[in-house]
Amino acid sequence: MAERITKNMARNIYFGGSLFAILVFAGLTFDTVQKVPELSNDDQITESVASGKNLWEVNNCVGCHTIMGEGAYYAPELANVFDRRGQADEAYFKSYLQAWMAAQPLPNNGRRKMPQFNLTEEQVNDLANFLIWTSRIDDNDWPPNIEG
């Protein structure tokens, strides 16, 4: 196969092919950016949700957990934790999360440990709002079941 292709042909395939791929990708990127606000309920990103996302980041939560399947695989998926633990009740979920965060690290022998992050009540509330917002993103019905 390689014998029939000259170096110039190979170079043209490289330049032409890459240019084609870049143009298609750029077009799809443009379109995706237009569609994401609706798919993710961008209008529901309150100050509290944004602050929750920042807390998610500066405490490196993704270093153990996944969120929509991305992150480390050491601790449970959290994009659907509101569906799993919240009983469809935002107030219930918030009080659950307050108690859960305060109880860390759990004393169970040998169980994977979550550090104590010493967050304030307001911070845990923001985190809860961020996770509730995340649970409503249209992510093509992932994960397959409630366990994440």
Added chain:
Amino acid sequence: MKYSSQMVAKPYFIFALILLAGEILFGLILGLQYINGDFLFPEIPFNVARMVHTNLLIVLILFGFMGAAYYLVPEESERELWSPLLAKITFWVFAVAGVATILGYLFVPYATLAEVTYNHLLPTMGREFLEQPTIIKIGIVLVVLSFILNIGMTVLKGRKTVITVVLLTGLIGMAVFFLFAFYVPDNLVLDKFFWWFVIHLWVEGVWELIMGAILSFVLIKVTGVDREHIDKWLYLIIAMTLVSGILGTGHHYFYIGTPDYWLWIGSIASAVEPLPFFLMVLYAFTMAKQRRIEHDNKIALTWAKGTAVIAFLGAGVWGFMHTLAPVNYFTHGTQLTAAHGHLAFFGAYIMILFTIISYCMPIMRGRPHGNGPKAQAVERASFWLMVIGMLGVTFALTAAGIAQIMLQRWPDTEALGFMATQAELIPIYKVRFAFGLMVLIGLLTYFYSFFVKEPEQTQS
């Protein structure tokens, strides 16, 4: 060695190898934490050890790429490096910043690290693989720019070859895509979408160009094959890489809130991604078969063939395994992803560094024909220890991933929870740890090969 400035590559290679030892060590710590959650808690929580593990990997690959470029670009361009002094300064700046970052992760709580580095002014921390404080990210940009300036000026002023042009394209692409690390929107979906512009377009895009260029350089040197032939292969490989790899980014856009047309585009484009890796295997073995010289440095050619094969298995085969959207629906974010990641990174980016180091370290140490037979035999043993070790880790993680899917993901009712599933997988994680130890022993054997004394004899 044809030009004295090529010597600046040496500290880059040595430092990359030291970081690799640290990377594997922290991998083993993580492996133990998978078995016993109390291990090193609360001294080194899992997320901290993982940051150290992955950030060391990225930084060591960058050091290795830089060393490779500083070595091969003068030789290809047929002139001295534009500024050896700048290369030395860059080395120290990058090394100090890298070590400071790792120490920061280990000794300062991450939230405090964010606070003292003024993350709130331009928040970029806390995203996977891009955990570095913003100020360090800016430092990385400056280091990479000075590196590209040095390499670019050398290429422009000297003989231009396909290898140097492809290498430079890869390096510039790497710098451009890294800029997306500074874009952190409040919308998690957009955040993730552009995060992949750094991660995917590096690993499955521009880094493959750099890998192809390094592999081609070593193949020319150790096989003596005609350059025209090499150039043609290289163009075909990187054409396939970019055509499949750029649109293949779509395989990350299945289940993160992006439009559903990515299910099709990502599946189709990334189904082609194994092809460039397969071409690379054909390339390495064809060049070895058609070789015109018998280079005494046999182990460098072994690494060159090895990197092509393991990259094909890790990136190609293990990538394809879960890249189609209906399959990925069940495998996304399981240990199967970890299996693929480990073998792909090792095959493509660690073994290519061993390839170039194995070729040029002996030359820089005054042995133009490569190390003696005894040292090469030790290095060959280290090759197999590391390759078999990594394959073992990969098979174990694959088994863990399949078990995880069967217990936690597949059942509609009575699926096991995440933590309960993980408890079931501990025996498999023990096997993974044992193979991880084998990789470490392989690396130590490799280090030992540097110190093997040959019996006195005259060089032929």
